[in-house]
Amino acid sequence: MSQSVAIVGGGISGLSAAYYLARLAPTSTKITLIEGKERVGGWIKSQRATTPSILFEGGARTLRPKGETGTILLEMIQHLKLHDELVCVPQTDASAQHRYIYYKNEINTLPSNLTSAVFKKPPVMKSVLLAGLLEPFRKSRFAKDGTTKDGKEDESVYDFMRRRFNEDTALNLMGALTHGIYAGDIKTLSLQSTFRMLYEAEKNYGSVVVGMMKGAGNTSSMRERGMAVRARAHDPDWFSKMEKMNLIGFKKGMESLPQTLLSYLKECDNVRIVTQDPVQSITQLDNESKIKTRGGEELYADHVISTIPSFSLDRLIEGKLPHLSHNPSCDVAVVNLAYDGNTRLAQDGFGFLTPHRDTNGAKIPVPGTLGVIFDSNVLKEEEARVTVMMGGADWKDAFKVGIDQVTEKEAYEKAKTVMSAFLNIQNEPKAWMVHLQKQCIPQYLVGHQSRMRQLHQALTEVYGHRLSVTGASYMGVSVPDCIKNSRMLVEELLVSGALGSQEKIVTGLGKTMTDDLKDSRRLSKGNSSVIMMA
Template identity: 45%
Template structure:
């Protein structure tokens, strides 16, 4: 068989992971990774900055002991499931063990989580005794709803919003103030718009399998069945006990350590070419339907297969009208303003935990500073990232906007928003919520445009339609991966790229061609 060629569109964590696994498992395959921006890593960005205010992430950082680490995007990673196993295995293969930091489940930042409710920060119960004996106001009616939930009738099985599902099985208060807050933390999204099947599948599966969410959680069986391919990834863990003791993990120099290392590893592989700062303008099938042509402004290349790891909306723009695909532009993505702070140690945070989230805006208790999604207490959440000199600084990150962007910033679009305005609004939030009025020693604002896809109602059904359309129009020529489809977290993106590559090599375009592999096959399995 002639040497096969694959073009990977997008150099975020999904594209980097696809290139990594493809090069690792098929070193004879010729791989071209094309990234439109000047850097790889996508929304993963870790930056050491000098004292003062930075209106955006500096293009370069000096290796100065006075600099402090700020995370623009993902900051901590969970080791659970196939996604956690995949990223731990990757870090191990890339010899990053000495760069990693692990937060134990016994750590206060793992045990102490908060929700701002009724004009105060509520500490969530972290044990049965605290649930029964020390309920915060946000937990009013929660125990009663837990006790009655097993007696609620089973729904139709049709997809419904997170809010609808939780309100039906528990009550309106739980749906808005607890699940609404959790949704802010994961998706910066609206629990009334997001699909329960696609965002919190375990809730849906618990009802279908056990007739009750509570019964499902008390069952010894997994709430959602684990695919055999995912179990294979879990079985590869060299230290399976790590999931029992670790809450989250990260890297001494931030999450971007992983994408930088992936890029360096790929650059050393003879079968991989990485091109950055180059926009792909169009992709189309060759006249004989045996290849697929990728066009940029200056050149074109024909390959055997394209893996699209760019957002689905961007893929939609690259396809010819004749071979366009359904549903690529249906889901919206939200904008998030991220403001990082670091204060002198004299600032009293008062809380020793991970951070707090805010309820859905339809909660009966309105936020005094609208549009705040949550605040992460970074100096609690990930110790070990700073020099001894900066180790006592109080770091935190304010996240604003998301589905509440217009309520937060009015008509200002992300590209028009003044970073100083976002900084002032975040500072106001710290004053109102935490009583912090001091001027930070370090601060940085970043406006992330369309950074988190929103899996709205019917997402899974639409993915099934997209799978069939890719199969019909592109056969073995095209597959998709990335946050637009089957999970927005870093571990999910890595896992899904790995599963895609494995299927392509074993039974798809680069293997037996026994099946057409789109990256969405599990949706219709």
């Protein structure tokens, strides 16, 4: 019996889910991808300035091919025949070796090895080394049975770093890192859901430092490791080479990835793509779901995969599930600036980040600045090109008013102020572009994983086999995370029989119910081929 699957959302998560379904499911499976906007790709957007013609990125500009998640990304790139379009940055490159944090009125170069950490430590690192040496001797909050002594499953990143290290390490180092990844505030974000490896290190080894020395940095599940092993088997030499890269990008811009996924899907006879028609509601029927769009179309599907932000799904299903609107999503102003040959960057590294706004290392010259990425250093361009990031958890510090009241010109002028205050560059850019990204990065607040377990249970009870979720709202905000989670969802739907015999209910949040999803589930004879195809 043929099955029908509707995927709501055409960002990287939705495109990936459709791609893996088209690639792995029986060709009789009818797949419909519904995107409310004119274009697919979500926050991944490559766009050229008109005068002169310079390629700018509005969202992610590079990807990290590290670990099992990176390997799954690379497998997609290889299967789509995009490997010849890659731009690769090796670990030895200056942009990989040199990272900066603004602290005490100057750009501090972070140590790249133990020698520089000991003998050339910048002001931002002065109290960090001693804190790291003392960390293994601090008492763990976990008992031997894995429970917490204080009865709290989770805590903020700030509380953890201050408890295990010290205030400076929390605000200055981790505060800056959190700006770079989540545009967020370490005082509100969940340690368990944002920096899981730190949580696991203390839980399993009693110490972050000891845990990292013993390999606690890899928090991938058995399923993820199995997927990576199968991927590498196709071309081990290429994967070995690529996994050693620090960063990868695409010659024609990051949007090459979603556009190639779209082209792949258009070639599949069992895939239909709907754009410019937002979903208005998702309604349960006896044995299927009805999706109604604003344009008046009604679609029926045996299973719906929602990849849109959780707060948007909450509206479509009229609040029938808990916690979908609990986490906020922050706004970020991304401003691309390109200069002529007379402008030079004094640093040769990747870029700089700013510490938490409560840092004791003097005031941030332009409040609300998250950091500046030196794009021309990464991509080896002669003329200076940067991306200024402002807002996030500090949006009100940056702009005072909401994102809908900020004009592109205002964001551009603020970005020029950032360049002058932090990097002493007063020259007028020869080209610029502003992307005002509203609610672009979900903020996993303390207790996120517990809420996701409750959401998993509610999905099971309320929707059964009809609805599953994936995307940045749930278990990872990066592009590789979104691709991996879409693949894991699709494989589990197919392997478990959730789309056919309905032997098992799959929500997309099963990983939150256990520390390690094992590959030892029983596979029906017909579904074992999915693993082989993957």
